[in-house]
Amino acid sequence: MQIYVCVKHVPDTAARITVVGGSGFAETCKFIVNPYDEYAVEEAVQLVKRNGGEVVLVTVGKESAVSSMRSALAMGADRGILVKTDAQFLDSALTAQALKKAIAQDGTADMIFCGRQSIDSEGMQTPFRLAQAFGMAVVTDVVALSVNENQAIAEHDIGGGATEVLQIQLPCVIGANRGLNDPPYPKLPQVLRAKKKEIKQVDIADLGLDLSFPLTEIIKLEAVPERGKAKIFEGSTRESVEQLVKALKEEEKIL
Amino acid sequence: MFKAGIWIETGENGVKEANFGVITAARGHGDAEIHAFVLDGNADAYQDALQSYGVQKIVSLGTDGGDLSSKPDLQAAALAEAVNHFEITAFLGLSSARGRDLLARVAALMDAPLVQDCIGIDLSSQTVSKSHFSGKTVATVKINANPFVCSVRPNTIEAQIAPCQCELIEYRASVQDPGKLAVKEIEKSRTGAVDLTEANIIITGGYPIGAAENYNLLQQCADVLGAAVGASRAAVDAGYAPHSMQIGQTGKTVSPKLYIGCGLSGSVQHFAGMKTSKVIVAINTDAEAPIFEKCDYGIIGDLFEVVPVLTQVLREQKS
Numbered sequence: 001m002q003i004y005v006c007v008k009h010v011p012d013t014a015a016r017i018t019v020v021g022g023s024g025f026a027e028t029c030k031f032i033v034n035p036y037d038e039y040a041v042e043e044a045v046q047l048v049k050r051n052g053g054e055v056v057l058v059t060v061g062k063e064s065a066v067s068s069m070r071s072a073l074a075m076g077a078d079r080g081i082l083v084k085t086d087a088q089f090l091d092s093a094l095t096a097q098a099l100k101k102a103i104a105q106d107g108t109a110d111m112i113f114c115g116r117q118s119i120d121s122e123g124m125q126t127p128f129r130l131a132q133a134f135g136m137a138v139v140t141d142v143v144a145l146s147v148n149e150n151q152a153i154a155e156h157d158i159g160g161g162a163t164e165v166l167q168i169q170l171p172c173v174i175g176a177n178r179g180l181n182d183p184p185y186p187k188l189p190q191v192l193r194a195k196k197k198e199i200k201q202v203d204i205a206d207l208g209l210d211l212s213f214p215l216t217e218i219i220k221l222e223a224v225p226e227r228g229k230a231k232i233f234e235g236s237t238r239e240s241v242e243q244l245v246k247a248l249k250e251e252e253k254i255l
Numbered sequence: 256m257f258k259a260g261i262w263i264e265t266g267e268n269g270v271k272e273a274n275f276g277v278i279t280a281a282r283g284h285g286d287a288e289i290h291a292f293v294l295d296g297n298a299d300a301y302q303d304a305l306q307s308y309g310v311q312k313i314v315s316l317g318t319d320g321g322d323l324s325s326k327p328d329l330q331a332a333a334l335a336e337a338v339n340h341f342e343i344t345a346f347l348g349l350s351s352a353r354g355r356d357l358l359a360r361v362a363a364l365m366d367a368p369l370v371q372d373c374i375g376i377d378l379s380s381q382t383v384s385k386s387h388f389s390g391k392t393v394a395t396v397k398i399n400a401n402p403f404v405c406s407v408r409p410n411t412i413e414a415q416i417a418p419c420q421c422e423l424i425e426y427r428a429s430v431q432d433p434g435k436l437a438v439k440e441i442e443k444s445r446t447g448a449v450d451l452t453e454a455n456i457i458i459t460g461g462y463p464i465g466a467a468e469n470y471n472l473l474q475q476c477a478d479v480l481g482a483a484v485g486a487s488r489a490a491v492d493a494g495y496a497p498h499s500m501q502i503g504q505t506g507k508t509v510s511p512k513l514y515i516g517c518g519l520s521g522s523v524q525h526f527a528g529m530k531t532s533k534v535i536v537a538i539n540t541d542a543e544a545p546i547f548e549k550c551d552y553g554i555i556g557d558l559f560e561v562v563p564v565l566t567q568v569l570r571e572q573k574s
């Protein structure tokens with residue numbers, strides 16, 4: 001199987017984000033593989049282990065994204081393609097087009113894996129646009145997957161405690177959710193081997209896309225202030241609970 | 256005239272409450288004509304509810320391509336055609352699991368701009384706000400093309416009544432299902448449970464809950480409050496709760512009016528999923544727990560003692 005995995009390079013979940021210049025942020029913080037994309041990589045690697053084939057990573061990002069690509073290669077992917085851009089936030093439609101071009105130039109995908117969302121821009125749409133660009137079916141938020149000859153069975157959460165099981169024709173795009181698998185920590189030999197794997201770099205400007213007209217753009221980024229210290233209710237358990245309920249009723253008018 | 260269209264999410268109990276906030280958001284454009292798109296064939300049953308929030312036209316969608324109910328691609332194709340047909344500029348819906356999926360399919364089909372999980376919308380200037388970096392920042396996003404699609408985080412825009420008379424329209428889209436995707440089955444694990452992402456009140460148990468059965472304690476309190484029950488990742492990883500109950504960065508994003516966290520340390524990743532709650536209450540044994548530094552009210556105590564008393568007090572005050 002020829003499997004492509006879209007992997008984004010994003011600030012660590014625990015990183016402090018400092019806004020600079022009104023709509024950007026200080027990119028000096030620690031960056032990681034987008035957590036959902038790790039489930040995507042792991043699933044692809046397991047599929048290729050069973051069925052043979054190749055796992056190719058595709059990233060649209062800055063040169064610095066190579067570090068996350070190496071981490072994902074250490075998880076067992078075979079090689080990578082970096083589409084270089086100088087923006088951290090690229091409109092999702094453009095990102096999807098760039099991913100599509102990079103994949104189509106490289107080979108013929110049997111499956112394309114993504115994460116369900118990127119944790120920086122939280123776009124929640126790239127897999128759908130990518131699928132549309134290829135004329136493939138797509139399912140995201142996937143927590144269980146099985147793949148046969150020419151179809152996949154995927155399960156995802158649809159709210160209200162219900163899950164939906166879908167049958168998808170291959171080739172297709174899958175958006176991985178937490179729960180799909182449990183990626184192990186790469187061991188040192190895997191990390192060392194990953195350093196030697198190929199990462200091909202292409203410039204986004206050479207893909208023949210119209211970059212001058214993004215469908216959406218970020219015009220302002222603002223830090224959200226943390227709430228202050230809690231008002232603590234004192235006294236016996238019953239007394240504190242009664243004060244809490246009173247506050248929720250009378251001050252907050254919630255209950 | 257500016258036309259706004261809203262995909263109406265329905266369930267066992269008809270129109271989901273959270274839709275009314277989305278309709279209210281669409282009315283924010285002073286001169287908008289509001290279309291509601293209903294896919295389940297029960298449009299007439301929803302007329303009273305929808306017109307009381309200002310919907311002027313209810314479009315009941317059907318297709319030549321078969322039953323709409325369980326075909327995501329067919330639904331999206333029908334909606335995309337209807338958005339064009341009715342000349343909708345802003346197409347909105349709930350950012351629920353279903354909504355995000357459906358709206359993304361529609362936007363991809365139309366090659367239209369899409370912003371998911373909006374927490375604020377200004378239709379006149381085509382700018383919206385949404386969380387970036389798991390709630391650490393809010394981004395203002397300018398939408399540069401028409402028509403455009405936005406999903407709205409449930410409960411972030413307060414619903415306001417605005418009664419009007421509405422018209423019922425039937426529309427048959429001439430679309431076919433590409434046939435690449437089919438729903439095989441739907442499994443309900445917890446029937447009647449309040450949906451986390453739409454709940455007005457959520458009570459969450461962290462790692463100290465210690466066992467799956469102990470969530471019953473929270474469920475009893477939730478029953479009195481009409482609340483949904485959530486879990487932290489530490490509790491999910493320990494096998495005390497299914498992942499569908501997890502709130503946070505790698506779980507669900509929720510925005511209830513009241514969030515009661517029981518035995519939560521207050522991790523950044525957990526807060527990523529519930530930071531926009533209106534009021535946050537923490538119950539924790541440790542007076543130094545980080546959660547007390549970033550919530551509204553706190554009780555220092557053992558959740559196994561505090562929660563039953565809370566349930567009791569709420570019951571007494573109810574009767």
Ligand SMILES: Cc1cc2nc3c(=O)[nH]c(=O)nc-3n(C[C@H](O)[C@H](O)[C@H](O)COP(=O)(O)OP(=O)(O)OC[C@H]3O[C@@H](n4cnc5c(N)ncnc54)[C@H](O)[C@@H]3O)c2cc1C
Pocket residue numbers: 013035460461462463486487488489490501502503504505506507517518519520521522523524525528538539540541544545556557558559
């Ligand atoms: C990439 C990544 C993604 C993550 N995503 C998520 C996510 O989506 N959601 C999430 O929740 N976490 C997530 N985490 C994990 C997160 O960092 C924390 O480890 C987790 O939230 C801690 O869960 P907790 O607060 O339940 O447990 P703990 O950290 O164990 O805290 C328990 C708290 O309860 C108090 N306590 C103990 N006993 C009692 C008692 N009897 N009554 C009352 N209080 C008591 C303790 O004082 C303590 O403060 C993620 C981590 C990473 C690295």
Ligand SMILES: Nc1ncnc2c1ncn2[C@@H]1O[C@H](COP(=O)(O)O)[C@@H](O)[C@H]1O
Pocket residue numbers: 006007008009034036037040058059060061092095113114115116117118119121122123124125126127
């Ligand atoms: N710049 C990017 N490079 C590679 N993959 C991406 C990029 N942006 C998004 N993706 C993929 O699309 C998924 C969803 O992203 P988003 O639509 O931004 O929430 C991510 O989990 C990635 O798999």
